[in-house]
Amino acid sequence: MSSRLFQEIREQRGLVYSVGSALSHYAGVGSFSVYAGCSKKRVPEVLRLIRAELDRVAADGITAEEVARSRGQLKGGVVLGLEDTGSRMSRLGKSELSYGEYLPVREVLARLDAVDEDQVRGVAAELFGQDTCLAVVGPYRESDLDRL
Helix, strand or coil: CCCCCHHHHHHHHHCCCCCEECCCCCCEEEEEEEEECCCCCCCCCHHHHHHHHHHHHHCCCCCCCHHHHHHHHHHHHHHHHHHCCHHHHHHHHHHHHHHHHCCCHHCCCCCCCHCCHHHHHHHHHHCCCCCCCCCCCCCCCCCHHHHC
16 A cells, blocks of 8 residues: 555545556566556556556666665565465475575575665666556457557
8 A cells, every 4th residue: 555556546546446566476587567456437547657657667766765665575574474384385385496495584584685776776677668568357349458
């Protein structure tokens, strides 16, 4: 609820039911996705606002406060993932598959602490500067999407 997308598109403008982003990572590849749930008539404006925010992050990066908050959220997720056996086993398997080795929790936390703002800005510029794909679920014809 504190994300830029949520604050701008849902809280300030009231254009969507929900909006957010997600990250999936695998060995050597991954995806960053943005999702939004809204009425059909709002789609063009919502897509424009999402693209504008991604462009802004690509050009300007994110603030030191956003990096710190994100780091804290990631570290908290790692630690909370230690609370049940299923999550622990999933983490071990992902570590082995993604990195070819088991990374102790302390090492993961240390690596997260080592990431600085310039590295985040560089990744954001590279990632958000690329072409994107669009998937729309709803009552659309292909010709409706031509105007987006």
